[in-house]
Amino acid sequence: MSLHRIIALFMRHIYLYRRSLPRLMEIFYWPFLDLLLWGFISLYLVRYRENLPNFVAFLLGALILWDILFRSQQGISVSFLEDIWARNFLNIFASPLKPLEYVVSLMLVSSVKIIIAGTIMSLLAWLLYSFNIFLLGISLLPFILSLVILGWAIGIITISLILRFGQQAEVLAWGLALLFQPVSAVFYPVSVLPPALQAIARFIPASYVFEGMRGIIHTGSFPHHELIQSFALDTAYIGVAFLFFCLVMKTVKKRGLLAKIGE
Amino acid sequence: MADPIVEVTRLTKFFKTLKAVDEVSFRLEPGEILGFLGPNGAGKTTIIHMLLGLTTPTSGSIKVFGLDLEKHRSEILQQANFSSTYVSMPYSLTVKESLEVFAWLYDVRRKEEKISELLRIFEMEGIRNKEVRHLSSGLITRLNLAKALINSPKVLFLDEPTASLDPDIADKTRTLLRRIKKERGISIIYTSHNMKEMEEISDRIIFLHKGRIIASGKPADVVQSFRRQNLEEVFLQLARGEKA
Numbered sequence: 305m306s307l308h309r310i311i312a313l314f315m316r317h318i319y320l321y322r323r324s325l326p327r328l329m330e331i332f333y334w335p336f337l338d339l340l341l342w343g344f345i346s347l348y349l350v351r352y353r354e355n356l357p358n359f360v361a362f363l364l365g366a367l368i369l370w371d372i373l374f375r376s377q378q379g380i381s382v383s384f385l386e387d388i389w390a391r392n393f394l395n396i397f398a399s400p401l402k403p404l405e406y407v408v409s410l411m412l413v414s415s416v417k418i419i420i421a422g423t424i425m426s427l428l429a430w431l432l433y434s435f436n437i438f439l440l441g442i443s444l445l446p447f448i449l450s451l452v453i454l455g456w457a458i459g460i461i462t463i464s465l466i467l468r469f470g471q472q473a474e475v476l477a478w479g480l481a482l483l484f485q486p487v488s489a490v491f492y493p494v495s496v497l498p499p500a501l502q503a504i505a506r507f508i509p510a511s512y513v514f515e516g517m518r519g520i521i522h523t524g525s526f527p528h529h530e531l532i533q534s535f536a537l538d539t540a541y542i543g544v545a546f547l548f549f550c551l552v553m554k555t556v557k558k559r560g561l562l563a564k565i566g567e
Numbered sequence: 568m569a570d571p572i573v574e575v576t577r578l579t580k581f582f583k584t585l586k587a588v589d590e591v592s593f594r595l596e597p598g599e600i601l602g603f604l605g606p607n608g609a610g611k612t613t614i615i616h617m618l619l620g621l622t623t624p625t626s627g628s629i630k631v632f633g634l635d636l637e638k639h640r641s642e643i644l645q646q647a648n649f650s651s652t653y654v655s656m657p658y659s660l661t662v663k664e665s666l667e668v669f670a671w672l673y674d675v676r677r678k679e680e681k682i683s684e685l686l687r688i689f690e691m692e693g694i695r696n697k698e699v700r701h702l703s704s705g706l707i708t709r710l711n712l713a714k715a716l717i718n719s720p721k722v723l724f725l726d727e728p729t730a731s732l733d734p735d736i737a738d739k740t741r742t743l744l745r746r747i748k749k750e751r752g753i754s755i756i757y758t759s760h761n762m763k764e765m766e767e768i769s770d771r772i773i774f775l776h777k778g779r780i781i782a783s784g785k786p787a788d789v790v791q792s793f794r795r796q797n798l799e800e801v802f803l804q805l806a807r808g809e810k811a
């Protein structure tokens with residue numbers, strides 16, 4: 305792996321965001337609207353059901369965490385689409401760049417976007433609803449990392465599918481993460497799911513994160529077990545996602561689709 | 568004779584049942600401009616993409632700098648580069664920024680100097696801070712060529728580099744390419760369906776039709792072998808399927 309090639313692609317995206325106001329806005333726009341909407345809804349609900357004191361924490365915590373996963377995935381797939389939209393893809397892949405370097409550079413871009421969006425959202429939650437997500441503890445950080453990694457894995461699968469099936473698969477760039485939402489137990493515990501979905505949830509790293517988060521709010525104790533399980537699954541996910549990417553790349557080169565992408 | 572820069576042996580590419588490239592063999596000698604000429608769909612782009620490892624051959628072998636492309640792709644591409652009319656540079660970046668990205672990608676030493684030099688050669692100093700999206704197609708072509716020289720490559724693969732240019736700019740670009748080739752001893756593979764362009768720029772041409780080499784040699788010899796006045800006529804003859 306070569307650092308300068310990763311830096312090159314990272315720079316390309318930093319330049320892009322520095323230069324494009326709409327793209328910069330995009331980092332803040334959705335998180336901000338989500339936060340406003342759900343924040344006020346939860347405030348409203350709490351006003352009428354005072355026996356649910358943790359409701360705001362549950363909902364906002366879940367919301368911020370889910371958004372992190374979503375951003376992480378988008379960070380990968382949107383950056384990839386930028387090169388296709390700019391018809392720059394062949395120039396990049398005609399260089400000595402290796403698949404792993406490409407993927408790592410996308411992860412890097414995704415990380416920066418998450419750090420910015422996450423900071424802004426946490427700040428807003430605190431300003432608007434006096435909700436301090438870090439009261440849940442610095443213990444939350446490993447859970448965030450776990451979600452980011454899952455987001456990367458979903459992002460890599462997404463771009464592989466776009467590579468293979470072309471622009472018609474672009475909708476996936478916006479949708480694949482949502483497929484994971486019901487079984488990630490974001491807004492409710494795994495136990496409310498029917499047995500079949502519960503079985504699936506056991507293989508979704510994010511379900512352990514959201515269970516863990518609720519555990520922290522409820523009992524205040526740190527859910528080691530959940531964390532380990534989510535990281536173990538994450539490792540498998542990212543490995544499989546990367547293998548899938550390499551495999552798709554091979555097929556795409558066989559079918560001569562690299563040049564056709566974006567047409 | 569010196570070792571060839573590129574050596575291709577019986578290169579074949581099937582897309583499903585379509586034979587896009589059919590047992591093509593050729594050598595690119597040091598300091599040579601080799602032109603691939605042929606109508607649309609002849610297989611020119613497919614060959615270029617196989618030389619870059621962007622498309623996998625069905626069979627045959629490709630050696631660049633004496634190395635097997637499949638095994639040494641990254642190493643080879645470090646000393647090669649590519650430009651095509653159908654490929655662009657990042658739209659939202661400025662001319663200078665986009666060259667910077669590629670300078671990093673190819674690990675160029677003294678990046679600033681190299682970029683300044685290329686901007687000077689391609690007469691783009693005045694627009695270094697202009698965004699790529701605002702450039703004319705002629706300027707984008709020049710920027711693409713500047714990018715293709717960023718790593719001081721030993722070999723260049725140019726896929727219809729002048730296709731979107733008006734005749735005047737296209738002519739200037741060819742003059743520039745000849746000069747660069749002469750000054751730096753770069754070897755170039757060049758594709759086009761423009762006969763006149765090929766006669767003018769190539770040291771040697773390979774005439775492709777339906778994926779097969781149907782003639783090759785010095786431009787004048789190829790024309791002669793078909794007993795025609797110029798490549799244009801040869802081209803028309805072939806494209807219309809008349810017998811030579």
Ligand SMILES: Nc1ncnc2c1ncn2[C@@H]1O[C@H](COP(=O)(O)OP(=O)(O)O)[C@@H](O)[C@H]1O
Nearest residue numbers: 559560561582587606607608609610611612613
């Ligand atoms: N990815 C692909 N899948 C299927 N057919 C392709 C693909 N790429 C090129 N072809 C076909 O292969 C032939 C050669 O194409 P190409 O190399 O682009 O020709 P040229 O560059 O000489 O115009 C054409 O018939 C084209 O339609």
Ligand SMILES: [Mg+2]
Nearest residue numbers: 611612613726
């Ligand atoms: Mg072509």
